[in-house]
């Protein structure tokens with residue numbers, strides 16, 4: 085369970101550039117909840133994910149994961165039980181290392197450095213089966229350096245790495261924004277399968293409202309550092325893009341171009 089309670093975060097406090105990115109925001113996700121997050125540019129979506137991941141320390145409020153208060157825990161320590169996929173396919177994988185070395189490192193997350201590098205019998209076949217499931221032609225490229233792969237292949241691998249050791253929370257920050265539509269659809273489908281198989285508590289930011297409606301069992305809309313709408317699984321089933329636009333126009337200060345792309 086993820087419990088975000090009354091968190092606020094202001095950047096450049098006391099200066100002319102002061103920006104309240106999160107404003108007394110609270111959110112509770114139950115185990116296995118897959119929550120999509122939408123909102124205009126600057127709404128605070130990434131700041132929320134970054135605060136959960138430990139990249140930013142909130143000015144106030146608390147964050148608990150499965151009963152542990154992680155508010156002040158370092159990003160490095162949290163990375164042992166939080167999986168992340170970023171918008172940028174270059175993040176999340178080590179470019180100079182081979183596909184299977186990246187998978188090995190991810191599967192040994194949190195273990196001693198010495199042990200992390202040792203392949204075990206069966207690893208090769210296991211990794212081959214994992215990547216062949218992606219259907220992106222990676223099954224014969226386990227020894228290829230990640231830097232030589234396409235953005236879609238890299239992003240799909242980042243997803244495998246983020247979930248190879250079951251994370252307590254999975255954070256997806258526009259994971260398919262940089263991909264072509266066909267590859268994006270493939271990566272989202274696999275994401276959805278993995279989230280269900282592993283019953284992962286997941287937050288996914290997207291600017292694509294179709295995807296926000298199609299995936300997950302919960303949807304939140306943000307504006308000005310707050311959650312302005314929170315739809316349960318049942319409410320989400322009957323929701324349309326028009327409903328979301330209407331809600332956004334009613335509540336938000338301005339309609340962003342990017343939110344209407346879906």
Ligand SMILES: Nc1ncnc2c1ncn2[C@@H]1O[C@H](COP(=O)(O)OP(=O)(O)OP(=O)(O)O)[C@@H](O)[C@H]1O
Pocket residue numbers: 095096103104105123124125126127128129130131132
């Ligand atoms: N590291 C930072 N330093 C200063 N200001 C920041 C920082 N990160 C975010 N902000 C500001 O906080 C506000 C919220 O930004 P955030 O990136 O969380 O929004 P977002 O909803 O993810 O937007 P987008 O859809 O454009 O990615 C914005 O005004 C942004 O400029």
